[in-house]
Amino acid sequence: MKELRVQPIKDGTVIDHIPPGNALKVLHILGMERNLPESVISIAINVKGKRGKKDIVKIENRELDTQEVNKIALIAPNATINIIRNYEVVEKHRVKVPDELVGIVKCGNPNCISNGREPVESRFIVKSREPLRIKCYYCEREPEDISSQII
Ligand SMILES: Nc1ncnc2c1ncn2[C@@H]1O[C@H](COP(=O)(O)OP(=O)(O)OP(=O)(O)O)[C@@H](O)[C@H]1O
Ligand SMILES: [Mg+2]
Ligand SMILES: [Zn+2]
Known part of the structure; x- marks a missing residue:
């Protein structure tokens, strides 16, 4: 079967390896339901990853601040924050719950x-x-x- 692909983002952030079913909590943490931006946002829920099911959130033209990343760490302890510039992953950080x-x-x-x-x-x-x-x-x-x- 031909794989359906979402539009790649040029610049922005991909939050990957979110526990399955938690993508909407991540969007809530980022205030998205209060203030939906004009840019492209893709949400994948229960997709098959190498280590089982996961959620992914992709947000164009948005970077995350430290407090937002720390909040995401509380619900998605294994998430990675990937910074996309010109369609490429230029930085990848694993979230960490601070002390x-x-x-x-x-x-x-x-x-x-x-x-x-x-x-x-x-x-x-x-x-x-x-x-x-x-x-x-x-x-x-x-x-x-x-x-x-x-x-
Ligand atoms: N331009 C882009 N637009 C949208 N999503 C992207 C773009 N580039 C990468 N991604 C997504 O960002 C995530 C990280 O990309 P990467 O190429 O590092 O994958 P990976 O090698 O599987 O990473 P990991 O080992 O962390 O799973 C993946 O979910 C990938 O689909
Ligand atoms: Mg991967
Ligand atoms: Zn108290």
Whole structure:
């Protein structure tokens, strides 16, 4: 069977090796449903990769900042961020969950200082990466469903 191909992007970012079914969470992290750009975005869900099923997100004319990459790492720990320039992959980075998560996950404890009226940025210490376990620096609460608490 002839393979159907999506249009390649000239410049932009390919987020590859996303766990199957998580592409839409990645788009949510990037604020895409609030602010859909004019450029080409391709989403592949449940495609066959060398190591089983995966999702892929390709975004033209967009690069990711450190906070966005750190958020993606929380839901796609094996993702690669590929920078495309003039149709070629010019950089490839594997995401990495940092030792501390500052301002990227909301603490679920309503009495936590990070949810108070004074602006104190949320801060979590990463206790383990596989499985991912994090603990609030201020109140020590450990979120159960980290992906739903991403800011
Ligand atoms: N111009 C482009 N437009 C859209 N997608 C692209 C473009 N160039 C590469 N890609 C995609 O970017 C990803 C990384 O490309 P690369 O050529 O590095 O593949 P790879 O060797 O299979 O990488 P990996 O070992 O990380 O799986 C692939 O999903 C590929 O389809
Ligand atoms: Mg590949
Ligand atoms: Zn807390």
